[in-house]
Amino acid sequence: METVSGHASQRKVMKRAQQDTAERAAELLATVAEKRSRAAFSELFSHFAPKLQAYGTRQFGNEQTAMDLVQETMTNVWHKAHLFKPDRGSPSTWIFTIARNIRFDLLRKNKRRKDEISADELWPILSEQNDNLDDDYALDHDVLMQEIKHYYHQLPDAQRIVVEKIYVEGKSQQEVSDSLNIPLGTVKSRTRLALKKLKELIVEHD
Amino acid sequence: MIKAHPSEALLYQYSSGELSCAMSLMVATHIDMCPSCQRVSAEIEQHLCEKHFDEIAAKWDQKQCDDMLAAIFSSESSHPLIHNDPNNMICLQGRRFNLPPTLANNAYRIGDWNHMLGKLWRAPVSIGGVENTNLIYMEPGATVPEHTHKGVEATLVVNGTFSDEYDSYEDGDFIMLDASRKHSPRTVQEDCLTLATLDAPLHFTSGISRLLNPFSSLFFK
């Protein structure tokens, strides 16, 4: 695991060159968004496609899947360039997060269950909707409920005492039999009946 | 003020897309609610981008570029799979509450509310994977009996306050407990809505609550 801070010094050296590339890429994205410029997109493509391919190859260990990742990612860049927000981060980070999402879904594609969550639902970076955050997740009203004890006290005394000794005091069934001076078979049947009754009471309220 | 955050390691795994579906949902919902983790995860994404795009990759030749460009230019724009509930709200027995954006996007996955026992309610969140993810609603004065778990229990407070033996937690707090920690969450004056993920049934550890162990699978479905 690498930490973010551990890379601070290395980042400084790289910063200058990155800023130039970032500015250029942001201009190109804006041109793609406004003018649907194929020339601008082709320049972005020749810069990012090899990087995406390298990322995909390392993640999947499979050239074909890596190429699928490149194509799906860059297809989204072509259609969704207007969703890039320069104030939120660099163009390459935006493109990386698109690729990260596609990787997340590609990894699950084959063994995917139909109800499984998709990357768009976790990181809706390609959603057209504006995120209007409402910070108050408040509830209202109240409802009356009962506690476990309530169920427990609905057991007949004979069963309740046996179950209490076994599950609360941690005694064995033989010890309960000895201390209450009742046959072991009776302890067993009372335990079984009590658990059955408790289960019914709990499930009834489910 | 949020005081319990996911670790930087967990945020790093989340941003890399390495976490399970259940844990991803938990962390994403915490990030919705937490400006500090929003900043950290943006930094991590930038760092991951630098790391993964750093490799000197062989430039593509013109033919290779042109073939894929042609496919891209002739493709249709697709819409991401987002089921956004415009009200961002769900209801429980006459109560209504707002959901943070990630949960709102996944509101269609939230099942019916069930009364568990005592003052506890639960609604399952179906997101695939092996873990169980539920919204848990604790009324004021509710207690979850002291328990441990074989696996990891992650809890996120969506609204309200609950306490356990270690601390008290409020809106946005994210708590991870492993098998070594016993605890019994409870509410006092205020109610509490949490999102919780379990990867194994609870094991109740004290007093009368041991009665529940034969039924602990009821807490895990």
Ligand SMILES: [Zn+2]
């Ligand atoms: Zn946080």
